[in-house]
Amino acid sequence: MYNSKSSNKLVVPEAKEAMNKFKMEAATEVGVNLKEGYNGDLTSRQAGSIGGQMVKKMIEAYENSIK
Numbered sequence: 489m490y491n492s493k494s495s496n497k498l499v500v501p502e503a504k505e506a507m508n509k510f511k512m513e514a515a516t517e518v519g520v521n522l523k524e525g526y527n528g529d530l531t532s533r534q535a536g537s538i539g540g541q542m543v544k545k546m547i548e549a550y551e552n553s554i555k
Contacts, residue, residue: 510542510545511538511542514538514539514541514542514545515538515541517541518537518538518540518541520534520537520538522538
């Protein structure tokens with residue numbers, strides 16, 4: 489059964505604005521036109537490329553922090 493509640497909850501709710509900015513930056517980097525609010529018109533490939541770019545940047549940041 490489908491649950492309409494999102495499972496993408498932030499551990500630190502105060503970080504929501506920063507995460508939205510991070511997502512917009514990642515979208516720009518991969519060439520996806522992401523707009524504020526609802527983006528249900530994105531393809532799975534576009535959404536995946538944004539998420540993939542975010543993960544890539546988080547891994548790079550972590551690797552740089554342990555050097």
